[in-house]
Amino acid sequence: MTTYRLASIGGDGVGPEVTAAARTVLDAVARRDGFGVEWLDVVAGGAAIDAYGTAFRPEDLDAVAACDAILLGAVGGPRWDDPAARVRPEQALFALRGGLELFANLRPVTILPALVPSSPVRPEVLEGVDLLIVRELTSGLYFGRPSEQRETPEGRVGIDTLWYTEGEIRRVVRLAFELARGRRRRLTSVDKANVLATSRLWRTVVDELRGEYADVEVNHQLVDSCAMLLVRRPASFDVLVTENLFGDILSDEAAVLAGSLGMLPSASLGERRTAHGRFGLYEPIHGSAPDIAGHDLANPAGTILSAAMLLRWSLGLEAAAAGVEAAVGAAIADGYRTADLVPPDGDRAGLHVVGTREMTAAIVERLDAHRDARLDARPGPRVGSGAA
Ligand code: IPM
Ligand code: MG
Numbered sequence: 472m473t474t475y476r477l478a479s480i481g482g483d484g485v486g487p488e489v490t491a492a493a494r495t496v497l498d499a500v501a502r503r504d505g506f507g508v509e510w511l512d513v514v515a516g517g518a519a520i521d522a523y524g525t526a527f528r529p530e531d532l533d534a535v536a537a538c539d540a541i542l543l544g545a546v547g548g549p550r551w552d553d554p555a556a557r558v559r560p561e562q563a564l565f566a567l568r569g570g571l572e573l574f575a576n577l578r579p580v581t582i583l584p585a586l587v588p589s590s591p592v593r594p595e596v597l598e599g600v601d602l603l604i605v606r607e608l609t610s611g612l613y614f615g616r617p618s619e620q621r622e623t624p625e626g627r628v629g630i631d632t633l634w635y636t637e638g639e640i641r642r643v644v645r646l647a648f649e650l651a652r653g654r655r656r657r658l659t660s661v662d663k664a665n666v667l668a669t670s671r672l673w674r675t676v677v678d679e680l681r682g683e684y685a686d687v688e689v690n691h692q693l694v695d696s697c698a699m700l701l702v703r704r705p706a707s708f709d710v711l712v713t714e715n716l717f718g719d720i721l722s723d724e725a726a727v728l729a730g731s732l733g734m735l736p737s738a739s740l741g742e743r744r745t746a747h748g749r750f751g752l753y754e755p756i757h758g759s760a761p762d763i764a765g766h767d768l769a770n771p772a773g774t775i776l777s778a779a780m781l782l783r784w785s786l787g788l789e790a791a792a793a794g795v796e797a798a799v800g801a802a803i804a805d806g807y808r809t810a811d812l813v814p815p816d817g818d819r820a821g822l823h824v825v826g827t828r829e830m831t832a833a834i835v836e837r838l839d840a841h842r843d844a845r846l847d848a849r850p851g852p853r854v855g856s857g858a859a
Pocket of ligand 2: 719720723756
């Protein structure tokens with residue numbers, strides 16, 4: 472029996488609840504399909520600040536790097552929000568992303584038909600939406616130095632540095648091209664080339680790579696107009712590739728299309744491969760939601776769908792991954808909704824409004840019926856299919 476080693480980082484707020492949900496699903500898939508999962512629990516974020524005085528311990532980086540993949544909930548919360556603090560929960564994310572060189576963050580956005588009423592966007596606009604945001608994750612403003620406040624004769628000054636090397640751009644753009652090849656072969660590169668030097672370099676590197684991917688149609692889009700088009704004509708996008716901060720912002724915007732931030736998964740990948748697939752870190756795109764933490768209210772779908780990406784990308788278990796995605800879709804189709812998914816007009820007719828645990832149970836119950844979901848009819852190419 473193959474046994475996979477997975478690191479589990481619950482983190483803060485709703486993080487531990489949604490991570491537990493995804494673990495329940497992965498353990499159920501493992502029992503069903505006859506593989507083993509050995510979990511390594513790691514403390515990070517605010518919880519680690521409380522326990523160790525630091526958001527992420529260097530020795531834990533070695534420990535998680537030795538696993539096949541990492542499942543992460545969320546970090547952060549008001550308790551650690553002091554702007555003057557030197558130690559902040561988010562440093563754990565940057566230690567993991569940067570320390571493990573996970574430079575490409577994949578954020579797929581698909582719309583489950585039953586969730587169309589949950590989105591404030593009109594149904595006809597949501598028709599055919601199936602996009603993938605590829606966000607650069609280990610450079611840009613998040614990592615540029617200096618990043619600090621200074622006392623100057625003009626008063627306090629805040630400085631952040633936007634920095635990209637051509638190598639950093641090339642590796643993530645290349646992966647985006649490869650992903651576009653496995654999908655509808657359309658790549659939108661998002662930048663602010665009319666203002667930023669880094670964006671002009673970004674655009675040049677994309678154009679240099681085009682020749683190698685002549686079968687992929689490339690568009691350059693300025694980030695401001697892209698933000699508008701994402702809600703006006705979201706179905707026109709296939710793969711979007713962009714720098715770190717733009718990707719952070721655009722992916723929260725795109726989540727509105729899917730009905731809730733709580734639905735969206737992500738995979739953070741680098742070059743490194745394990746015996747089974749690419750090493751990666753998997754987390755929902757929502758944050759720690761401290762206001763609802765501990766009340767069994769969080770939507771576990773984003774983390775469970777992240778676990779599906781883990782099965783696909785890090786363990787090479789495509790059928791199991793598609794099966795988890797289908798089971799989530801089936802639970803939603805059968806009317807199960809966490810509070811975030813109740814339509815804006817509050818119409819609950821035919822819906823079972825449930826908590827995190829009941830939603831998870833509804834998904835687990837549907838796993839057997841979707842054992843090999845590759846056979847299920849699903850329109851459009853699947854995210855990650857035939858990829859790099
Ligand atoms: C995300 C989050 C993080 C980010 C925060 C929590 C630092 O918003 O993963 O999208 O900005 O990268
Ligand atoms: Mg974000």
